[in-house]
Amino acid sequence: MAEKHVVVQGAQCMCKFGTSPDKLKVLTNTDEFVNDKDASKKSIASTVDIGATFEKNMFGSCSKLNNKPCNAVVSAWSDFYEDITLKNGGKILLEDSKATCPxxxxxxxxxxxxxxxxxxxxENKNNANENVQSQLNPMDVPEELSQTSQEQVIDS
Structure with a gap:
């Protein structure tokens, strides 16, 4: 089974009956974060993020409403990660989770x-393989070469 990403604050969502995406707002979790070194922006989305839980709460025009403006409301989530329960009582949403709208x-x-x-x-920079990094980014000079260059400048 392929690994799946955990869904976090700001995830882009789309309704198959709408015309534009909207961003998920995680309103129920202020304790558990992922992909956020300061643990302040990327709160984990869960199955208890229901109701009006999007930034604009609309996906443009809704074809189910004869192209009238959408009023996005989540009543339930499916295909979530069942093995962990967050502090808020919810299960973690994954990138292939789906929501139900009335x-x-x-x-x-x-x-x-x-x-x-x-x-x-x-920390990422310090743990990176310098040889690989210098091949990916030739402008990033490995530290030992940088020190050698500085010594040559000082000696001249």
């Missing part, structure tokens, strides 16, 4: 992007 029906809302983003830190 208008669109079961599993009409899907997650387009899980919300996690790479956030490199000094």
């Amino acid at each position: 208008i669109g029906g079961k599993d009409c809302i899907s997650i387009v992007q899980h919300g996690q983003k790479a956030e490199p830190s000094t």
Whole structure:
């Protein structure tokens, strides 16, 4: 089984009956974070994030409502990670989790992007293989070469 990303604050969601995406707002979890070195922005989304839990609470025009404005409301989530329960009592949402809306029906809302983003830190740089990094980014001079260059400048 392939690994799946955990869904976090700011994940892009889309309803199959809507015309535009909306971002998930995690309103129920203030204690557990992932992909956030400061543990302040990327709270984990869970099955208790129901109701009006999006930034705009709409996915544009709803084809189920004759293209009238959508009023996104989540009544339930499916395909979540069942082995862990968060402090808020919810189960962790995964990138292939789906939401049910009373208008669109079961599993009409899907997650387009899980919300996690790479956030490199000094620790990542310190743990990186210098040879690989210098090949990926030739402008990043390995430390031993940088020190040699500095010594040559000082000696001249």
